[in-house]
Amino acid sequence: MELESIFDFYSVFDEFEFDVKLNLYDNILNVFIFKAFDILTCLNLDDNTLKALCVLSKNDRKRYSINKSIPHFQALGLINKLLERNILILEKSQEKPIIKSKRQKVKKELRSYSIQDKVVFKNQGLRFFFYFIYPKLNLIIAKKYDELLWFIRENLENYQSFTFELLCKEFLARKLKVEQVFSFWNYYCEIDLYYYKNGFCVLGEVKFKERKICKNVLNILKNKAKQLQMQPNLYVLFSKRGFSKELVLSKEHNLLLYTLDDFEFLIKD
Template sequence: MSIEQLFEYFALFGGIEESISLDCTLSVEENIQRNILENFATLDALIVPSYIKKAPFSNFLIAASYGDAKIDNILRRSRIRESIGKEIITQLLELDTISVVESREAPLKTHPKQKLKKALKSYKIQPKIRFKEPFYHFWFGFVEPFRSEILHGDFERFFEYFAKHSIALTSLVYEELSNAWIAQEFDALSSGSYWDKNGEFDILAFSQENKIILGECKYKNKKICKNEWSKLQYKAMVSDIKPDIWVFFSKNGFSNELTKNPIENLKLYDLSAFKEFIDRN
């Protein structure tokens, strides 16, 4: 199995590997149909406890499976009151279904009486919700919304939606594994995504030597070009981040202007960087 296939299959089936039988000669869609859609009852039983597949838990988890995953936005999309939402989150944390990733943004106020600009008065620093297992993310993002149709043997709308949106699943797994790679290779004290009032970054890490590592991950079928480097520099300036090391992870490699004219302190990694990492882990 190629590194690309490993990413794509882990994004769908991570956490239930022993319950399925993948055939690498088949397409991803064919494996989904054989292992999940045509074997629905067996896979449905893996989502436990069963009540999380019913409202309001299912509404919350479906809303958490797409978008920016910030808690307030999840509650808004699922039309769940904040008080109920807190209870749902508490139970899902106890079940180990989700995790809460706290924002690393510095508080807007440095002292209680500090006045904020008008544009920032309604801004709220928010944590994000992440699924503990990729399969749960796939299930609530792609399977659960089409439950009735799938049970009746109608897979058309499922596959239409999957074709349009499945890249988001693999991109998130790529981002998380890239951060794990950074943490290991740079002996980082911390590594993860970062978001603030100005924007978001896939990677922000701090090394043992107090070096700041900032970067982006692109799981797309095109090369990263120098324009992406300029965009990252601008975003860093707006968010007042001053990296010592810049990194790009790209599924499909890099343009000649980046590879043939190396930029100091800019590191470029494609899928081949993960081969040894996956073997080690």
Template sequence: MSKYPTLLEQFRSFCFQNNAADLEQAIEYFAVFGGMGWSVDLSRPLEELIEEKVLNNYRYIHGDLAKITQSNKTHHAVLSALAVGDRREFSAFKRAGVEREEGEASIKFLVDNGLLVRERSQEQPIDEQEVVADKFLFTLPFMRFWFSAVSPYYKGVREGDFSEVKERWSHLQHEFSDHIYARLVMELVKKSFKEDPIEKIGSYWDKNGEIDILARTKSGRIVAGSCRYAKSKAKKSELTKLREQCSKAELHPDIYLIFSKSGFSNELKKEKGEGVRLFTLKNLRILVEELGKKDLLVNTNKKY
């Protein structure tokens, strides 16, 4: 498990394998089962599939993961902390209740063994003395689901009591796929700058705030973006907020991007132009165009 396909490759494989027609539903189910190569019946309720494929097979999945994590309690605590927190290294140690030295050793093990990848802020903060903690991404979406909603409640699940997991999932589900959206939007941004390719892309964070997307093109243009997942349309205030965040970080973007799953207000639409670009859910369809057998990843995981 030292090397995995990219998130986009995993998502394209998932969509092809499971004949995904509804993009929003595909992302929601991929956030739970992504990367495992399992066939998923998208016509069935997600909660039903979680119980059938994951909870009913807890012992087998746990056994496979334990071979990687060596059943180390610190590794499991750190993984669970990263799965539900802000993904920052030091806050994860605090949430997991581990000392920094122990936590750093655990992080190194988890990165070396392919469960996590390190993510660094795209720019240095204004305050040169500020230490900006790295963030970490799960290489497989399923692992984030497992360590956020299943692993912490192993005692009950092991005995066939799924009540804690179901209650936990009811609280997590609403925003759980937002993280996948953010990463897919970055892939969309890459594809949207063909004439002046994106050379560097990620997020920016410091003690004062975060910018969802910060990128630099081949010609040196700076691109800053905000992602919004609410069911209501994004308003002009979203653009104003993004500009303020950039100003605080002393960044001067050439192009602002707003992704809104549910569209935009007329006032924000009027801002659209070369310097302000707007993307919605339908724009993500470019990521799953021309799917075929070539996109199906070979996966050796057990099928459930």
């Protein structure tokens, strides 16, 4: 398979078996749609836990984000249970706590703000299941398979963007020869790729779009760095479809540009 097809199959079937002779959507039909209730039986989770996984497959993934749809005391236990079962893994926040001073008032919007870790599906195939299949069980019961497959086709790029971000973290960690690359988020902004150690700082953005990205993406990233009072040694941009001429010709000494074509390790692994 070509690199893009390998990525497609990884983003959908990570840790699920599929038939290499069939195309992506025939495999989705066989692996997830026809076996949806078998998967639910194997998971053996209660309704609230299933609802939580559905929410976390799509939202900002903050640990307490499910509190809006599930009572707080239940939500805390659910997340802990899913972490213990290794269905979810924890992504620790890189934000530093605010140092409070008696003489300096905390900004109004930050008074009720608390730093939150995020959670990630250990298995991208399972995230696919809760992103697309579980919310549409009614279509499976009604045997409206074509309607469900159309829905998946229309929304697959949005789903895959986060999988691409995870792979970009792995890619960048290998390039930098470090153990892990993180994301950064606080009350004001989010940055897809973040690494800091011993004064060496890297910031990056990931765009999974069917078009080349322009210099404006880099400018926005630089503005975020200023807002956060960071001085990166390197800026890194990842794009599915490449970069504009202006961005490529700018030849900034501390800028690295990568596309999906650079991910040879997907083939080797």
